[in-house]
Amino acid sequence: MAEVVLTGVEKRFGDVAAVAGVDLTVRDREFVILVGPSGCGKTTTLRMIAGLEDVTGGDISIGGRSVTHLPPKDRDIAMVFQSYALYPHMTVYRNMAFSLQLRGMRKAEIDRRVKEAAAILGLSDLLQRKPRALSGGQRQRVAVGAALCRQAGVLLFDEPLSNLDAKLRVHMRTELKRLHQSVKSTMIYVTHDQVEAMTMGDRIVIMDKGKICQVATPLEAYRSPANRFVAGFIGTPPMNFFDGELRGEGAGLSVVLGGGVVLPVPRPRITGSSGRAVVVGIRPEHIRLGGQGNGTRVKVPAVIDVVEPLGHEAIVTARCDAGLLQIETELHGELKPRQPVELFFDTAQMHLFDRQTELAL
Amino acid sequence: MLPAVLYLTVFIAYPFLMAIWLGLTDAEAGHLKWNFVGLDNYSKVVSYEVRANDFVVATVPTRAEADALVQARGSAKLETTPEGPLFRTSVAIAGRTIPLIAMDSVSDAEFQADTVLNEFQWQVSPGKGGFAVVAHAKDESIRLGPFPNRAALKRALESTFLVKTDTQIRTNGTGVVQDPNFRLAVVNTFKYTFGTEILKLMIGVPCALLLNRKFGARRLLRGLVVIPWVIPIAISAQAWLWILDSTYSVINWCLVHWGIVSPANIVNFRGDPQWAMFSVVLVNVWRGFPFTAIVILAGLTAIPDEILERARLDGANAFQRFLYIISPMVRPILMVSLLFSVIFSFTDFNTIWIITKGGPFDQTQVLSTYAYQLGVNAGYLGKGAATSLFMFPLMALMVFLILRFLRKEA
Numbered sequence A: 001m002a003e004v005v006l007t008g009v010e011k012r013f014g015d016v017a018a019v020a021g022v023d024l025t026v027r028d029r030e031f032v033i034l035v036g037p038s039g040c041g042k043t044t045t046l047r048m049i050a051g052l053e054d055v056t057g058g059d060i061s062i063g064g065r066s067v068t069h070l071p072p073k074d075r076d077i078a079m080v081f082q083s084y085a086l087y088p089h090m091t092v093y094r095n096m097a098f099s100l101q102l103r104g105m106r107k108a109e110i111d112r113r114v115k116e117a118a119a120i121l122g123l124s125d126l127l128q129r130k131p132r133a134l135s136g137g138q139r140q141r142v143a144v145g146a147a148l149c150r151q152a153g154v155l156l157f158d159e160p161l162s163n164l165d166a167k168l169r170v171h172m173r174t175e176l177k178r179l180h181q182s183v184k185s186t187m188i189y190v191t192h193d194q195v196e197a198m199t200m201g202d203r204i205v206i207m208d209k210g211k212i213c214q215v216a217t218p219l220e221a222y223r224s225p226a227n228r229f230v231a232g233f234i235g236t237p238p239m240n241f242f243d244g245e246l247r248g249e250g251a252g253l254s255v256v257l258g259g260g261v262v263l264p265v266p267r268p269r270i271t272g273s274s275g276r277a278v279v280v281g282i283r284p285e286h287i288r289l290g291g292q293g294n295g296t297r298v299k300v301p302a303v304i305d306v307v308e309p310l311g312h313e314a315i316v317t318a319r320c321d322a323g324l325l326q327i328e329t330e331l332h333g334e335l336k337p338r339q340p341v342e343l344f345f346d347t348a349q350m351h352l353f354d355r356q357t358e359l360a361l
Numbered sequence B: 001m002l003p004a005v006l007y008l009t010v011f012i013a014y015p016f017l018m019a020i021w022l023g024l025t026d027a028e029a030g031h032l033k034w035n036f037v038g039l040d041n042y043s044k045v046v047s048y049e050v051r052a053n054d055f056v057v058a059t060v061p062t063r064a065e066a067d068a069l070v071q072a073r074g075s076a077k078l079e080t081t082p083e084g085p086l087f088r089t090s091v092a093i094a095g096r097t098i099p100l101i102a103m104d105s106v107s108d109a110e111f112q113a114d115t116v117l118n119e120f121q122w123q124v125s126p127g128k129g130g131f132a133v134v135a136h137a138k139d140e141s142i143r144l145g146p147f148p149n150r151a152a153l154k155r156a157l158e159s160t161f162l163v164k165t166d167t168q169i170r171t172n173g174t175g176v177v178q179d180p181n182f183r184l185a186v187v188n189t190f191k192y193t194f195g196t197e198i199l200k201l202m203i204g205v206p207c208a209l210l211l212n213r214k215f216g217a218r219r220l221l222r223g224l225v226v227i228p229w230v231i232p233i234a235i236s237a238q239a240w241l242w243i244l245d246s247t248y249s250v251i252n253w254c255l256v257h258w259g260i261v262s263p264a265n266i267v268n269f270r271g272d273p274q275w276a277m278f279s280v281v282l283v284n285v286w287r288g289f290p291f292t293a294i295v296i297l298a299g300l301t302a303i304p305d306e307i308l309e310r311a312r313l314d315g316a317n318a319f320q321r322f323l324y325i326i327s328p329m330v331r332p333i334l335m336v337s338l339l340f341s342v343i344f345s346f347t348d349f350n351t352i353w354i355i356t357k358g359g360p361f362d363q364t365q366v367l368s369t370y371a372y373q374l375g376v377n378a379g380y381l382g383k384g385a386a387t388s389l390f391m392f393p394l395m396a397l398m399v400f401l402i403l404r405f406l407r408k409e410a
Helices: A042-050 A092-102 A107-121 A136-149 A166-182 A194-200 A218-223 A228-233 B002-023 B063-075 B106-119 B150-159 B180-211 B218-225 B233-243 B250-257 B273-301 B305-313 B318-346 B350-355 B367-377 B381-389 B391-409
Strands: A004-013 A016-026 A031-035 A057-062 A077-080 A154-158 A186-191 A203-208 A211-216 A240-247 A254-257 A262-264 A277-282 A287-289 A297-309 A313-320 A323-330 A340-346 A351-354 B045-060 B077-083 B086-093 B096-103 B121-127 B130-136 B142-147 B164-173
Touching (some): A004 A042, A016 A042, A016 A057, A042 A057, A042 A077, A042 A154, A042 A186, A042 A203, A077 A136, A092 A107, A092 A136, A107 A136, A186 A194, A194 A203, A203 A218, A211 A228, A228 A277, A228 A351, A254 A277, A287 A323, A313 A340, B002 B381, B045 B063, B045 B096, B063 B086, B063 B121, B063 B130, B077 B106, B086 B106, B106 B142, B142 B150, B180 B218, B180 B318, B180 B367, B233 B350, B273 B318, B305 B318, B350 B367, B381 B391
Parallel strands (some): A031 A186, A031 A203, A077 A154, A154 A186
Antiparallel strands (some): A004 A016, A004 A057, A203 A211, A240 A254, A240 A277, A254 A262, A297 A313, A297 A340, A313 A323, B045 B130, B045 B142, B077 B086, B086 B096, B121 B130
């Protein structure tokens, strides 16, 4: 059992809090992604779990045992670094065997484990090479292999794919996900790439300014973001935001955007007082180009600004009375800049956030 | 193209070619005409000498017989008989007659045989064919010669000794190879170079490790550590002259005040043959270790933090990290620093010239100072040039070995 529990974990550098009180429970064998923009404290959190950074407050436990003040080697963890951190003077074999040799393991057992990890990662033919003679993707796999050999309860990944080119990154994403299904370790994975977060994790932890914004499955985070930051961070192209004000009560509740655009709020559970300042968020795929208006679809006139074709789809930037917005739509040949169009906002998929607290309503 | 060739020839090659040419002449200060003498400055043998020691007088099957032979030495007699043009002297001992030596005069043969019989120490040593009785000279061995040429030497070697003996051939001559002072200078050069290099590493490596740690005064200390290296040696050596002074040495002052040595036994650092080499090595190490430390520090800072962090996660303690990770990764740059340092020390002239001028009794005379003494102070320009050019192949060999090591690493 390698459950990782963080209780009020803090990291302060003088007056600055890099991590300001993180509570998180990672279940055994779970694949959890820490995601957020640079400087959000995700890497610091991971390094504290690894024991590479001192914890200035709170407690970390792995497998029911507090490891807050244990040295890294006694924490039952293995880590894959962003730069791979391979020992340049050692062969692939020695790179993978090094930690086992230091632990005084028997030669036969080391050999078995290294060969097993090499077989999983397709490194069997490269064992006698030095890291210099490997490609980026192969180095990445050696780094993962070295961590796998340890058969530690928890595997930590610090942005392991960020040094790879785009194509290889997509490939390794799949490989790592498959790896998680075949090994018995808990995995904690740090990335700033929300696509990696969405596609790989069982659950994602979205962090901002040293705090956790939301812990959820990828789809939950996508469908019901806890605050404006999560809403804007998850999903490409990002959610469109408009400042607005609430009007009316109950079933007649609506939100008034700039330029006189009025959107009815179909979920009357929001008990906001009339006149409350809010932010309206709506994803690009929930704004349709053309079609018919009905109960939840509200017509908004707009003018096309830029068209970015992606093949069968296009991202269209348009200007309506409430401001600039992006929509995702099937490509229509006739879309041209400065062309007036009718947009339909799907208000059933609309998100409302308090403008002060930025929390979801 | 032409200006570049001209520049290379005139500016770089000329002084070197001049030295080579001087080394091939009998150039001497005050002589009007310098003659080409070929390689005579390097090696010119005038005569050969033979030193013989460890005469195997007899080999007998048992230790008792060997002991009996040694015992019977007091009653042994020498017998000399003519043998062709030579006279052969044998030792009659314990019923045996052992032919020992053959020379072209009776008195010479008897004198040498008598020396072996009565002056040498007779020892029994177990060997392959039984027990050998060996006559060993503690100080003066048997000398033959001088012989004017190799043929005479060969003839003498073949005919003179009638028992097995350990012979050494000495050459006397006017070339630098035949000069015992030159040979001493070569030995001293290697002592000086390796002594300083080992000490520089022993001080430079811990110093670099220390300066690589994160602490408040790190930047200040990194600046301070290079001071010995940037101060002109002419200035810093003046301070060292005082530190190592025979009367006013601060080292001695401390040792006396701490009660470690008595005032009567203070060390004369520059005047005592035992200490002079240590003193010049000390000054060179003081001056040179910052370079080693800074170069190694550069190597240490080039190791990514993530590699050291991974080593910690892998379970390596500080010592294991140094042994398995840091030192192999720093080794190539360390060899480069060693390469430069060896070149500097091997050709170093200033330090020794200021501190000891090669003395006392040539104990700190290295090739560069000896070449200067011989070529400039004594005026034998040709021999001085030949001496200094001897450094070239020796250093080329060392540089080659280091470069080959570097290539193997990479």
